[in-house]
Amino acid sequence: MRQSLIVGNWKMNGSRAANTALIGDFVSCMAQLGKTDSDVKSAVCVPFVYLDQVGQLVNAESESPGAIKLGAQDVSLHVEGAYTGEISAVMLADMDCKYVIVGHSERREYHHESNFLVGQKALAALQAKLTPIVCVGETLEQRESNSTLAVIEEQLTAVKSIIGEKNLSRIVVACEPVWAIGTGLTASPEQAQEVHQFIRAQLGADADKISLLYGGSVKPGNASELFQCPDIDGALVGGASLDAKSFSDIVSAASI
Ligand code: PEP
16 A cells, blocks of 8 residues: 655755754644644654754654654665765664665766766665655756656666665655746646656566655646545645645655
8 A cells, every 4th residue: 555645855945943943833833733643654854963953853753743853865876884974874864764765866867877876876775674764856958858757767767777676665756847846837736647657667576555746846736636646645745844734745646
């Protein structure tokens, strides 16, 4: 059975004071919405330096309607050693992370991360018993040249061949059209469903156990229609995850 999952990606935002307020307000909003079911899981992927702080905040709420898991935004492919500035998957697990984003388009673009590297990072996460949230998606140029599905197939094939088919059910895939990230543009439900259906078809025998998230300017106003698509199991949310009310409304839309 596929798990509904809403993940906030805080990117390079936050401060100790803002994080405390955001998690506290999210918990209050969830309590007001009266959601007590566990049909929908939620998580926040926070900057490395705040993992400890946010981990303590979310642990304190583990029994509340606003229960939320902890994640990171990137991971090293290495286990330990002389890799200045890197953070290993074992360290993330030690900080009680459950999830880690790999291959976000901002990492692919600004840090030149290749499909191969993304696959290696997903493998490192799995070896530390984390759930990698593997991001795939096409640029506007690729969509306009009708290469969306080919690009996504290539991105997924690299991950599949590195982690092995038997491990596919241990990942989450986030399909994020690059042209929709942080731009206010959203894929239409039809566009999103077409690509998510294609991704599911690439995921082999366990495809029905894998949560597929849509990402790209998800907001309370467009979340419901996206979540009605048969192959969309949740969302990876950037900007709107920094607002407690918006993020709780998106979580709530997934639990209807
Ligand atoms: C993201 O960062 O993965 C994302 C989808 O951002 P936004 O929701 O702001 O478009």
